[in-house]
Amino acid sequence: MTHRPLPPGLTPDEQRVHEAVREWFAAVDGPSVGRVSAARDPHLAPDGRRLALTGMRTVSLDAPRGTTIAIVDAVSGGLRTVGGGEHDRLPRWASDGRLAYLSDQAGQPHRLVWTEPEDFAAVTVGPQLAGAPEQLDWSPAADRLLVVVPDPEHTVAPGSQPSWWPRVNRAQEPTGWRHCIVVDVPSGRTRRVSPPGVTVWEAVWAGPDTIAAVVSDGPGEEAWYSARLVLLDTEGEVPPVPRALHFTDVQLGRPAASPSGRRVTIVESFSSDRSLVAGDLVMLEGEGSAARRLDTLGTDVAHSSWRNEDVVFFIGVRGLQTVAGEVDVSTGGTRELWVSNGSTAGVYPQAVQDADGTVFAVSESYRRAPRVVSVRNGEERLLADLAHEGSEHLLGSAGEIRGVHWTGSDGLPLDGLLVTPPSSVASAPYPVVLDIHGGPVWSWQDQYCMRGATGPLLASRGYAVLYVNQRGGTGKGQQFARAIEHDMLGADTGDFLTAVDHLVAEGVVDPERVGLTGTSYGGTMALWLITQDPRFAAAVAVSGLTDWVSFHHTTSIADFDLFFMPGDPLELGGEYARRSPLLHAARVETPLLMITGALDRDVPASQSLEMHRALTMQGKVSELVLYPEEGHVVGDFPGVIDATARTVAWFERHMPADRRRQGSR
Numbered sequence: 001m002t003h004r005p006l007p008p009g010l011t012p013d014e015q016r017v018h019e020a021v022r023e024w025f026a027a028v029d030g031p032s033v034g035r036v037s038a039a040r041d042p043h044l045a046p047d048g049r050r051l052a053l054t055g056m057r058t059v060s061l062d063a064p065r066g067t068t069i070a071i072v073d074a075v076s077g078g079l080r081t082v083g084g085g086e087h088d089r090l091p092r093w094a095s096d097g098r099l100a101y102l103s104d105q106a107g108q109p110h111r112l113v114w115t116e117p118e119d120f121a122a123v124t125v126g127p128q129l130a131g132a133p134e135q136l137d138w139s140p141a142a143d144r145l146l147v148v149v150p151d152p153e154h155t156v157a158p159g160s161q162p163s164w165w166p167r168v169n170r171a172q173e174p175t176g177w178r179h180c181i182v183v184d185v186p187s188g189r190t191r192r193v194s195p196p197g198v199t200v201w202e203a204v205w206a207g208p209d210t211i212a213a214v215v216s217d218g219p220g221e222e223a224w225y226s227a228r229l230v231l232l233d234t235e236g237e238v239p240p241v242p243r244a245l246h247f248t249d250v251q252l253g254r255p256a257a258s259p260s261g262r263r264v265t266i267v268e269s270f271s272s273d274r275s276l277v278a279g280d281l282v283m284l285e286g287e288g289s290a291a292r293r294l295d296t297l298g299t300d301v302a303h304s305s306w307r308n309e310d311v312v313f314f315i316g317v318r319g320l321q322t323v324a325g326e327v328d329v330s331t332g333g334t335r336e337l338w339v340s341n342g343s344t345a346g347v348y349p350q351a352v353q354d355a356d357g358t359v360f361a362v363s364e365s366y367r368r369a370p371r372v373v374s375v376r377n378g379e380e381r382l383l384a385d386l387a388h389e390g391s392e393h394l395l396g397s398a399g400e401i402r403g404v405h406w407t408g409s410d411g412l413p414l415d416g417l418l419v420t421p422p423s424s425v426a427s428a429p430y431p432v433v434l435d436i437h438g439g440p441v442w443s444w445q446d447q448y449c450m451r452g453a454t455g456p457l458l459a460s461r462g463y464a465v466l467y468v469n470q471r472g473g474t475g476k477g478q479q480f481a482r483a484i485e486h487d488m489l490g491a492d493t494g495d496f497l498t499a500v501d502h503l504v505a506e507g508v509v510d511p512e513r514v515g516l517t518g519t520s521y522g523g524t525m526a527l528w529l530i531t532q533d534p535r536f537a538a539a540v541a542v543s544g545l546t547d548w549v550s551f552h553h554t555t556s557i558a559d560f561d562l563f564f565m566p567g568d569p570l571e572l573g574g575e576y577a578r579r580s581p582l583l584h585a586a587r588v589e590t591p592l593l594m595i596t597g598a599l600d601r602d603v604p605a606s607q608s609l610e611m612h613r614a615l616t617m618q619g620k621v622s623e624l625v626l627y628p629e630e631g632h633v634v635g636d637f638p639g640v641i642d643a644t645a646r647t648v649a650w651f652e653r654h655m656p657a658d659r660r661r662q663g664s665r
Contacts, residue, residue: 004062007642014649021645024457025061029637031390032058036070036081038370038386038448039362040345045093048354049074051372051383052091052099053362055081064636069101071120072372074360077383079372082120083113090135094142102133112136112145112183126183127190134178137204140259144234145183146211148203151175151219176220176556180213182234193232195239199223201274202253207261209234214252214266215242221602222559224274227252229266231287245284246291250478253277258306262286263329265294265304265312270481272441272521272560278302278316278348278474279481283329295334299323300474300481302348313337313353315344315361317443317475320403320415322349324359324375338375343445345370348474362386364448366401366419366456394449397422398456401446406502408471409494412483416468416499417444418508421459421657430464431537431655432509434496436518436525440488440564441481443473452635453644454517461648462657464509470495488521488564489528489579496529512537513655516590517647519543519633520603523594524581527611530592531584538654540647542595543603543632546611547583548576556601585614591621593650595643597630623650 006018036055043052055070069083069091082088085103092100097117103125104110110133112126126145135148180194180203193211194200201224203213211232216223229252230242245264246252251271257264262285269279278300283292294312301316307326315324315338324338337357342365344350351361359375360383369387373380399421408414420430435455437444444467449456455465469475470492472484484492503509516526516539523544530539545551552561552569567575577583592615594608608624615622625646627639634643 004638013653014646017649017652018642018645021457021648022641024460025453025641025644028390028394028453029058029061031388031393033060034058035388036068036079036386037388037390038345039070039372040350041090042350042352042360042362043091043093044074044352044354044360045097045099046095047097048356048358050093051352051360052093052101053372054089054091058637060637061641062638069099072384074354074374074383077372079384082115085111085113088113090133092136092138094138095140096142098138098142100136100138100145102136112147114145114185126185126188129181129190131178135202139182139205140208140261143185145185146203146205147181147183148178148200149181150178174219176223178219180211180232191237193234193239195241198242201227202255203232204255204257205261206231206257206264210261212245212255212257212261212264213242214255221274221557225251225557225559225563229255229264229284243287245287246282250279251277254301254303256304256306256312258309258312260309263306263309263312265306267301267304268293269300270441270478270485270563272439272564275347276439276442276474279478281312281314281327283312292329294327294329295332296327297323297325297334297336298477299325300477303350305352307353307355307357313351313359315349315351315359317349317445319475320417320445320469322445324349324351324361326353326357336378338378338380340380341365341446342368343447347442349445351375365446366398366417366448366450367395369395369448394456397425397460398449399425399459404466404499404503406498408491408498410491412471412495414469414471414495414499416466417446417450418467418503419450419455419459419465420508421462421464425460426462426657428508429504429510430508431462431513431515431651431657432464432466432500432503433458433515433517433651434466434468434499436468436470436496436516436522437473438518438520438522440470440472440484440492440521440525441474443469443475453640454647457644457648458651461652463651466499466503466509468496468499484564486564486566488561489525490566492525493528493532496525497533500535511535515539515651515655517542523603527581527592528579530590531581531587534589536590538593538651539590540593540595540650541608542634542643543597543600544581544594544608544611545603546607547580549580550610551603551607552576554604554606582610582614585611585620586618588615588620591650591654592623593646594622594624595634595646596624596626597632597634598626598628599631602632 038056039053041054085105087104100114116122131149206212229246281301345362369391372384519542523541612624
């Protein structure tokens with residue numbers, strides 16, 4: 001790690017924390033430089049002998065992470081990497097053994113690449129695509145590739161035009177369309193198969209000449225909330241009119257088709273984000289067929305795939321567990337294949353299944369670094385361990401994790417995960433930080449690092465961290481998920497307060513040292529909680545929403561709040577105003593740090609600026625940190641090191657783990 005100068009304006013105590021956090025990242029992530037330390041998107045070769053994954057690799061602690069294609073031998077566990085791009089991703093096997101993937105190389109971004117069978121060095125570089133591809137799938141005959149591609153942004157290259165030229169927005173020129181493209185592999189010719197006026201979000205082959213796609217009649221992220229499932233024919237030069245297959249009043253995602261294409265499964269779910277779809281698994285058998293809801297044994301399904309024409313594999317979450325199983329649709333029988341108290345890589349569980357029913361996944365938990373495993377009869381077999389010296393360093397100081405259970409103020413059963421520091425560092429009652437997840441329709445599972453550095457780093461410095469699964473999340477069925485429908489910052493508010501009360505009553509946490517952090521919905525809830533209850537000693541809100549009215553009219557996902565807020569955005573004195581943290585700023589006594597990215601289109605940075613100005617005008621303690629190159633999440637090097645250091649320093653300043661320093665608050 002090079003020694004970048006510390007950012008300006010840090011106090012001596014903040015400088016001390018920044019240096020310590022830099023050393024921690026160097027010890028934990030430094031040993032992963034140049035190697036695959038995590039992986040996602042598993043895809044199994046037709047012969048079941050090799051598993052391809054998108055492998056994450058650290059290039060440098062001063063540069064964003066890269067991705068590569070990792071190939072794991074399903075028998076010996078040997079791991080190798082292929083491809084030479086800065087970001088190689090989404091590997092997909094063809095029925096004849098060829099491997100296709102997407103590659104971003106210097107000067108040649110968005111390239112489609114495929115190899116010859118058994119020879120990964122024999123590479124054909126296909127067409128360069130205009131937009132950044134989001135999905136890839138081989139046709140059954142291995143002669144065509146399906147690609148979902150967004151329109152490139154219509155921006156002017158810096159310096160190519162006069163600097164005074166304005167940027168013009170017009171309602172009749174919307175952006176955000178996504179198209180389905182088919183690439184003829186022998187010739188390399190590309191052809192768009194989705195018609196004008198339709199945005200394609202996800203697509204898979206459903207037979208030799210048909211595609212099952214999740215589409216909307218309009219562009220932009222907000223259009224996804226009303227998407228439907230259709231069939232697209234690929235024959236003919238003119239894109240056909242989509243044939244309707246399924247529509248609901250909630251959201252759809254993760255389509256999968258049986259080998260013949262006769263049967264299609266889709267996940268039907270009340271969802272807050274396009275990347276966070278988990279719910280009921282529904283099967284369709286052609287146009288006009290009734291949707292059949294499959295029995296997944298109480299699992300909110302995040303992914304499915306077909307083992308054969310009659311058996312569909314699924315994986316998802318059930319409570320705090322990861323569950324994989326299969327349904328025989330010809331008999332209606334369902335059986336569990338794997339139940340884990342841990343999880344897999346990805347925002348939701350991911351896994352694949354071979355022809356004999358063996359499951360392959362990247363398994364992980366808070367106390368176990370990612371590792372590629374096969375699962376047979378519920379037993380994991382290690383194939384490739386992605387741990388390294390940095391993993392050992394992290395686990396040596398990250399503390400322990402356990403499930404916690406309590407009831408909401410209305411008696412609703414709730415749960416979460418509690419990380420406590422090593423006994424050599426601190427003892428109960430601990431200062432605690434509630435880390436509130438995004439979504440809100442998502443859930444915390446037992447994952448490595450809990451998906452970030454903040455939790456284990458705080459634990460190593462004497463803090464407990466509570467990960468709350470409040471109402472409106474995943475893993476407890478659609479009724480539980482929809483408990484937040486048109487009621488965000490309503491009943492869910494109390495779930496966090498009762499969680500704190502429960503741990504205080506148990507003697508686990510110190511009621512005078514309770515902090516809050518979270519990103520997106522988590523940042524929004526942190527901002528809301530400090531306006532509703534004075535108990536919180538410090539808060540760090542990342543990409544948080546402060547004014548629902550201005551949010552609705554500036555966000556790229558304007559339909560989001562229509563599902564989660566009551567009333568109308570323009571109703572004078574309505575719920576949009578009453579539930580805006582900004583309008584309650586006068587009640588805030590909690591020291592607040594806000595972190596946001598200047599490129600965030602989901603929750604624009606202006607949201608944090610509004611709250612910061614409102615607080616500082618009243619003499620409250622508030623800081624706003626704006627990262628000019630980041631979007632909705634500050635999650636990559638080097639920015640993540642700085643943001644993590646500022647978060648830790650904020651809690652140590654206002655609710656120190658050492659009670660002897662409490663008077664310095």
